[in-house]
Amino acid sequence: MxxxxxxxxxxxxxxxxxxxxxxxxxxxxxxxxEYKQKRLVRLHKPEQVERRKLxxxxxxxxxxxxxxxxxxxxxxxxxxxxxxxxKDVKFKMGQALSASIxxxxxxxxxxxxxADLVGWDIPDLIxxxxxxxxxxxxxxxxxxxxxHWDHIIPQALWQYTNSEDSEFKQCWALCNLxxxxxxxxxxxxxxxx
Numbered sequence: 001m002x003x004x005x006x007x008x009x010x011x012x013x014x015x016x017x018x019x020x021x022x023x024x025x026x027x028x029x030x031x032x033x034e035y036k037q038k039r040l041v042r043l044h045k046p047e048q049v050e051r052r053k054l055x056x057x058x059x060x061x062x063x064x065x066x067x068x069x070x071x072x073x074x075x076x077x078x079x080x081x082x083x084x085x086x087k088d089v090k091f092k093m094g095q096a097l098s099a100s101i102x103x104x105x106x107x108x109x110x111x112x113x114x115a116d117l118v119g120w121d122i123p124d125l126i127x128x129x130x131x132x133x134x135x136x137x138x139x140x141x142x143x144x145x146x147x148h149w150d151h152i153i154p155q156a157l158w159q160y161t162n163s164e165d166s167e168f169k170q171c172w173a174l175c176n177l178x179x180x181x182x183x184x185x186x187x188x189x190x191x192x193x
Contacts, residue, residue: 089139090122097125097149101172104155105163117163118172125149128174137179150180156190 029035042048051064068074085091098114115121126139137147153176160168170176180188 089142090126093125093142093149094122101163104171105168112163117168119169120174124174125177128177129179132178134179134181137181145182147179147181148185149177150185150188152176152178153192154188154190157192 053060069078094114097118101114101117129137129139134147141147151171153171155171158167158171160171162168
């Protein structure tokens with residue numbers, strides 16, 4: 001047992017030394033004249049200069065980004081990345097919850113992560129799902145056409161204006177959420193059943 005502990009300590013020490021060496025190598029590389037020259041060239045490329053200028057103007061930046069989103073580079077990389085992310089159930093649930101919370105707070109989320117506002121996160125939600133799921137419900141078939149997260153006491157019945165209100169916490173408490181088939185959830189609307 002003590003030999004495995006000492007082996008573990010040695011491994012941790014070696015990994016820290018490798019990390020320090022890697023950082024020192026990177027810092028040394030950044031000090032070289034070749035690196036500095038490449039950086040200057042990159043920073044003075046016309047598209048980089050234009051991007052920095054546009055960042056100073058919000059309207060111009062919006063126009064630039066709308067044009068950028070139409071380029072093949074964006075479509076190939078970013079859109080493919082979003083498709084991959086949407087296949088991940090945890091990402092999908094997180095995005096849906098974030099949008100719901102943002103909408104119910106009328107965009108007054110103030111840049112805070114949804115998990116910080118409600119006091120639980122995806123693993124807690126998955127644990128709740130495992131306890132309350134119905135027959136044929138799986139994490140893989142979560143979504144618009146299969147099943148939704150439903151508020152047992154609907155959001156419409158709570159009176160809150162910000163995330164600090166006690167009613168907000170009660171509305172978004174795990175015990176107030178249940179998995180419900182999409183059809184049933186849409187029929188239920190804002191009724192307590």
